[in-house]
Amino acid sequence: MTTGVVSALNRPVNTGVAEGEAGPTSTVINAIQTDAAINPGNSGGPLVNMNGEVIGINTAIAGISQDSGSVGLGFAIPVNQVRPIAEQLVEEGSASYAAIGATITRSTAGGAEIVEVNRDSAAEAAGLSAGDVVVSVDGETVSSPDQLIALIRSHRPGDEVTFGVLEGGSGDVREVTVTLGEQTSSSVRSGGPDGIGD
Secondary structure, X not given: OOOOOEEEEEEEEEEEEEEEOOEEEEEEEEEEEEOOOOOOOOOOOEEEOOOOOEEEEEEEEOOOOOOOOOOOOEEEEEHHHHHHHHHHHHHHOOOEEEXXXXXXXXXXXXXXXXXXXXXXXXXXXXXXXXXXXXXXXXOEEOOOHHHHHHHHHOOOOOOEEEEEEEHHXXXXXXXXXXXXXXXXXXXXXXXXXXXXXX
């Protein structure tokens, strides 16, 4: 057992890139940040509050190298994101994640620029196009692609969210309603587009 302080909520954390059949895919979480000591091998353990209630699942640490232990910064997936996925795994044997079906990159204008929109995707249905820059989700500022992925992953397929979008990367921000699509855990493992499209 260890003790620590929760020092940030909703921290976008990229836990690594896995290579699959369709190329690399990032795993990004909207994490609880803590200075409780978490070392390699502790992933999957509970992060609990002072009442002994599980508030997250320990998932990643900040380290100097692959072999280093904790440097005092750990990350946990919030329990409200874990619970529906765990229930789906128990009931169905697989899980699905929210997705918009678009390829994104960092934008010089700030936010996340859409590079490509997949056919028959949530992004296409919402009228998003290559060159559009997402600068907010439900009023929360988006400053990087990782943050956009984390915000999408904090929702469930079928949820409606409002994107603040710079059409073509400039001009006034317009609001776009997006009904989130679905991506299965098997497509994530096989290297398909991640939470919003890789």
